Amino acid sequence: MYYLVPGLILVILMLTKYFDFSLGSVTESSLWRSTDYGTTYEKLDEKVGPKTILSYLYVSPNNKRKIMLLTDPEVESSLLISFDEGASYQRYHLAFDILSLLxxxxxxxxxxxxxxxxxxxxxxxxxxxxxxxxxxxxxxxxxxxxxxxxxxxxxxxxxxxxxxxxxxxxxxxxxxxxxxxxxxxxxxxxxxxxxxxxxxxxxxxxxxxxxxxxxxxxxxxxxxxMKLPKYTFPKDLQIISTDDNQVVAAVQDWHQNDSYNLYMSEARGLFFTLALENVVSSGGPEGNVMIDLYEVAGIKGVFLSNKVVENEVKTFITYNKGRDWRLLHAPTTDLSGTRLYCVQPYCSLHLHLHVSDNPYTSGNIVSKESAPGIIVASGTIGPELTANNVSIFITSDAGNTWREVFEEEYSILFLNQGGALVAIRHTPLPIRHIWLSFDEGRRWNKFSFTSSPLYVDGVLGEPGEDTLIMTIFGHFSHRSEWQLVKIDFRPVFNRRCTTDDYQTWQLHNDGKVCIMGVKRIFQNLKPDARCVKTKDQYISQMSDSCPCTEADFEWLIFHQVGVLLCCLWCLFFLWERHKGVTRCVEWPVRYCWRGAPGGIVIFLFIFKERCGELE
Structure with a gap:
């Protein structure tokens, strides 16, 4: 196990174990510590006990100086605790065996x-x-x-x-x-x-x-x-998200086996509306259910999901948190520059949406809060998603346009808050090269990180969004010791970014810039910028609200309680939220809607237009 601990200086702690296959258990462990960004390591076996077998390493999420080591309960049950970033430890014996910590x-x-x-x-x-x-x-x-x-x-x-x-x-x-x-x-x-x-x-x-x-x-x-539509007969319900004062739930109906339907709620999590049918599901490694739904980091309301359509798995995207979904546009050209003829709905881009639980390997898809708009994912072009002929695709505008960047599977690491990307090939063979891009994957430069080919077991960057140092670890052969290769990109970024290093881009959905009642503008680095981003330089800029259309709203409980009760609910909600309404004009049934998530301004707009002026 390998961990990074930021304190006054960057401390790297690494826990290694020797698994004896003949005995079927771990027979040795070693704890290593570095205080110079991984250039050198000190072995700490004498400080934790030369015969101690360690099983887990924990770091306090609120104070990175506090470290906790858990011993193998098959040998002894005790904790080793450090208050100085792992430099020294105190042992505490336990009267019970720990299975998990919270x-x-x-x-x-x-x-x-x-x-x-x-x-x-x-x-x-x-x-x-x-x-x-x-x-x-x-x-x-x-x-x-x-x-x-x-x-x-x-x-x-x-x-x-x-x-x-x-x-x-x-x-x-x-x-x-x-x-x-x-x-x-x-x-x-x-x-x-x-x-x-x-x-x-x-x-x-x-x-x-x-x-x-x-x-x-x-x-x-x-x-x-919980109130689901009348025609729903759930045999399983999974809570996906409770962010933004709304519940996202996946419901498996009585007739479904390998898919779920996606539902969204109002603020109380009581009434639900259907967002997307037949979302792909699979069993997780611990018996849990995995739903093919991915929330794009950095931009509210953008989700990707894989849906079964006539026995084919296709990838869909929404920009208004499930109100509307559409297929992904395939790249216009392939990696060699040859034009692609891919016409929807018969052909589109499809992505694998599984996120890795292993911190040392990337999953099929990745996005970052600090790099809004950039999504990296593996997938295929055609009528459906397949596991063969997988390529790596990148978008810089939150899924509107995509580029093919590699014809094989690669792990992609974000550097400098998305200001640079590092790619390393997924392969069982030994490698010695990485690829580096400064323009969001449009051009890649090849670099050698080792003189001898290395079997790569994992890649890890320093914690946080400001990664400028990465460590590749693996073996030269299946019988050799662990090898760690430190790659320091700090000399590449020799100054802090200024406003002149940035350019703006506008979020849109197939050309429509008004999404959930607002226009959103983001910043990203210019392709030739070689500077260190600061944390406040990737915040979106929100413009004035836009004129609303019916696409900005969705039905809430019309199908549950009928037209009359629906409109009474809407009027009650209006009165409770905006008691300054002085008059009320005609309220057609079609305006008995719930504002899309994030659309507070939209709600006010409709209230002003349909129910008089607010004081």
Whole structure:
């Protein structure tokens, strides 16, 4: 395992293990530390114990100076803790075996530990002392409280097992989880393995009449059944996202096996509308469900999804968070410059949308908050998505136009907040070259990073969005020791960027610049710029709101409760939000819509036009 820890200086910690295939277990481990950006490493086996076998390395998300090492419980159960970026360690023996850890999002010393015997422990001293919270806790169904939503900061949400078919949802105070202090936000039993706490929402399933009914609580208030369209008969529901005050859920209907339907909710997560049908699904490595839906980083409302259309998998894109979807335009030319004749709907660009769980390898698709508009993905051109003849494609305008950059699979690393891209080939063969681009993949320069070909096991950049140093690690042969190659790109970027180094581009959807009621303008580096970007130089610039059309709105609950109740709901919502309305004119049924996500200005525009002036 390999980790980067930024402090006063950049510290790199690396944990290596020797797996004995004849014994089927790890028999040796070593801890390494570098304080010079990976140029040299010090072996720390004497500081952690020469015969100690380490299994995991953790870094406090709130204080990078605090390191925690977990030993192999098959040998001994203990923690080694460092408060000086891994320079020295103290050992603490444990009375239980840790299966997983959950750090508090704000308090750097608060940690939850889940044991192999389904007990949950808490430490408020960064692992030096532990206290039992509760037993019979369902795996991965425990959550820290959220400031501003829960009554107390030191509260834990957890699901406890009552029997094979019943669980309970309870809340506990941090160090006082007695029967008298337990909270029961939902009074009855819930379905096993169903508690989900995300942002202002809490989701559970309740067994009822031989099926599982899905409930939601908004801002820790009472639970209500989630309202899906009448024609929906769900056999499974997965919560995809709760960002932007909206729930995105994937629902598998009774007749579906390898696909789900995508639904979007209003703010409370109670009423849902269909966004996209027959989205591709697959089983994850831990038995979880993986949905082919990818949210593009850096630009709100842009998603990519793979949908089954007449037994063919095709990639679709939306710019208004699911209100409208369309196929991707294929590049106009191939890598050799030959013109491509690809006419929709018979031919388009299709992308693999799986994100890698391995921090040392890139997935099929990547985008960054600091580089809005740039998406790198592997895929194919034709009538459907295939696993053969895969190429690498790049877009600089958030998916409107694409370029083919490699005819084989490559890992792409973002440098300098997207100001440069590094590509390294995916291959089981040894390699010694990387490719570097300063113009978002339009031109690539080839460089040698080693004199002898290297079997590459992974690539890692320094943490954060400002990566200028990367490390390639692997082996010269299958019997050789680990080899690490440090590549320092800092000399290439010899100054800070100025306003003259930037150019602007406007977000659009097939030429339409008004998206969700606003026009958005972004900045990117000019192709010839060789400068270091600062964190405030990639923020989008929002222009005035645009005239609204029906495409900026979507139906909310028309199909649920009928025209009359729908319009009453709209009027009630209007009155609650804008009590300064002085008069109300005709409200046609077709204007009983919900504003698209992010469209606050749109909502006000329609209110002013349809229901008089606001004070």
């Amino acid at each position: 750090f508090h999002p704000e308090q750097e010393d608060w940690i939850l530990a889940y044991s192999h015997d389904q007990k949950l422990y808490v430490s408020v001293e960064f692992g030096r002392r532990w206290q039992l919270v509760h037993d019979s806790v369902v795996p991965n169904r425990f959550y820290w409280s959220k400031l501003g939503l829960d009554k107390e900061p030191g509260m834990i949400h957890l699901e406890t097992s009552v029997s094979d078919r019943r669980s309970q949802y309870i809340t506990c105070k941090l160090q006082n989880c007695t029967e008298a202090n337990k909270g029961r936000p939902f009074p009855g039993f819930i379905s096993p393995d169903s508690l989900v706490v995300q942002n202002q929402y809490v989701f559970i399933q309740v067994p009822m009449g031989g099926r599982h009914v899905h409930y939601v609580s908004y801002k820790r208030n009472a639970f209500f059944p």
